[in-house]
Amino acid sequence: MPGPTANPILEIDGVTLAFGGVTALNGVSFEVAPGTITSVIGPNGAGKTSLFNTISGFYHPGAGHIRFRGDEITRLAAPLRAKLGLARTFQNIALFRGMTVLDNIKLGRHCHLHSGVLDALLYYGRARREEMRLRADIEERIIDFLEIDHIRNAPVAALSYGLQKRVEMARALAMQPQVLMLDEPVAGMNREETEDMARFILDVREEWGVTILMVEHDMGMVMDISDHVVVLNFGEVIAEGAPADVQADPEVIRAYLGSGNVAELRHRLRQAREAA
């Protein structure tokens, strides 16, 4: 297991979250190093999405700390975290239905605009127009990059599932995040769509320098593109490390298969590696 990074961009430190008597997260700690792809895996109900919701500010943990570039953000409201540079997608696509692809992406820059009528009246100077133009350029780059130019004016509700996932990612990128959180980016996708998405995720990291934190069930993809894997089970971190180390961890194998069936998991993992 690698030691703590010198300057993690995101630190989860002893986070505990309970709903009534149910403990969803119990003392979860891990770090996300800048420029990496970190994946959180775990069986259903392990607390992955709860963890995501806690990091993005939808839930507030009962104990523990979340730090973003060293700054404490545990109590910060979600919109403020978005301004700091945390963007996310949702497990069940959460696009603004009834709007077009382009409108959805444009809303991504919302968090960077100043609010208030007075602002808008007083501050419509050249600098602001310049800023708007710059952002429009970035939007064009994103559309180009994610290959969604042909559907830019289509209403999102009319798109296929795979494309909707891609638009959601485009919208998150338009927020120009430092950390992009992807909640099951390839769930329900076929092989080809999954490979496309994996390529996009790698390219986002390369071209935009964005750190990726994702939750995903597709082991083939997780093991293939992740730098660091965190395994959750029953709300606790049971293992973390490089993909190969995590794969071999007996605790992880038990969590996924119950006891005894190690050979079968090894086989599946090898298959996944070969297929990918």
Next chain:
Amino acid sequence: MIGFDWLMLAEVSFAGLGSGGLYALAGLAFVLIYKATRVVNLAIGEMLMMGAYFFFAATSSMGWPIWIGIIAAVIGSGILGAVIERLLIRPMLGEAPISVFMITVGLSSILVGTVELIWGADQLRLPDFMPSDTVLIGEAMVSPKIFYGFLAAVALIACVLLVFRFWRGGVALRATASDQAAAYSMGIDVPRVFSLTWVVAAMVAAIGGIIVGSISSLSPTMGVFGLSVLVVVIVGGLDSVPGALVGGLLVGLVESWTGTYFGGEFKLLATFSLLVLILMVRPYGLFGTHEIERL
């Protein structure tokens, strides 16, 4: 039909459009709240009434000039809207829609009770502030209060629509109406959008109340107006602004025609028949859709 009085039909129609404009205004207030927060606000008529009573308090009791009185009533209603949202609606976030609906039913009783405690149950008169010369459109005579009330309603509706079209708050409202979680994660302060919509809706309703109150009179039963507004927004399709506007004019016309040609007791029958008819043909109202529409 020999000797049918076309002039009278025109006058009746203008009167209908006049009150229809006020329905549209109140309908707009209702739709704003429904769009942004998904709350069916049954207290919309009482919020109108509160605006009118605030105006009465500022002008008749405090003796302030008319324009100050209007501004005071609008501000007072805005504050009331914020308080209602903060104390009654926000704690109900995530509860079943029917529970929130019942809260607004209770709210309307509380508002009526408050008004009766402070101002009594008797009818009051608002000070006259609209020009009193009869307005002629062609040969048709239109009551000045209805005419200027209509103009004020149209102007206010236009203002609200323009503001929400071009101001970024409108974008935030649309995004919130479409997907709250996504909006929240993208830097839109959803609770602030909620409270803002209640404030704006209460202010719009207050102006509606002042106009309605000065056309007829002021009493705690004024909130019954809200019943017609409910018909208006259901006819228009709950979440559609154009629907509220068209529905308002339509209901105003139908009420005016039946009131004149069949008698006042048929008004309700006619509007509710219209409601049933439209729902049979278009179950989501004239403009309402499953999808959220643009504001």
